[in-house]
Amino acid sequence: MATINADQKLKDELLTIIKQQPELVTSLLDSVTKTPAKIPESFPTPDTDLLRPSQAAAYLNMHRVTLHRLSERDPSFPRKLKMGERLCYYRKSDLDAWLSEQEI
Incomplete structure (x- = not known):
């Protein structure tokens, strides 16, 4: 009470x-x-082309889960670089190339 x-x-x-x-x-x-x-916080600097999944999702303006689904389901989506058991990256240049392929 x-x-x-x-x-x-x-x-x-x-x-x-x-x-x-x-x-x-x-x-x-x-x-x-x-x-x-x-x-x-660690958004890519000009001297690096590697993006963590959260950075790649922010760069593509999508949710991290959407990024994961695209990487699993779309064969044309850039492959992630596995650097360890729980560490992976995407190349920004690969994402840019994929984006340009998506243009109508």
Whole structure:
């Protein structure tokens, strides 16, 4: 019962702040909705052509699962380079070539 009262008290306090300072709420909402898309930290530098799967997915503007499905199902999709048991890469140049083949 004490949790319900605490939750209601918090809700009431938040509503009071919203009513008293609507510009603060607007500012917070703007900062949340205007955040740029997340670019992987180690995005490829000009001196490397190798991309991790998450980087390759971001480069192709698709989800990592979609990238995996394409690599499994589409024989024309570039093959991944297996560097270890759990480490693989895609060549950016291969992805660019595959993209150019997809143009209509």
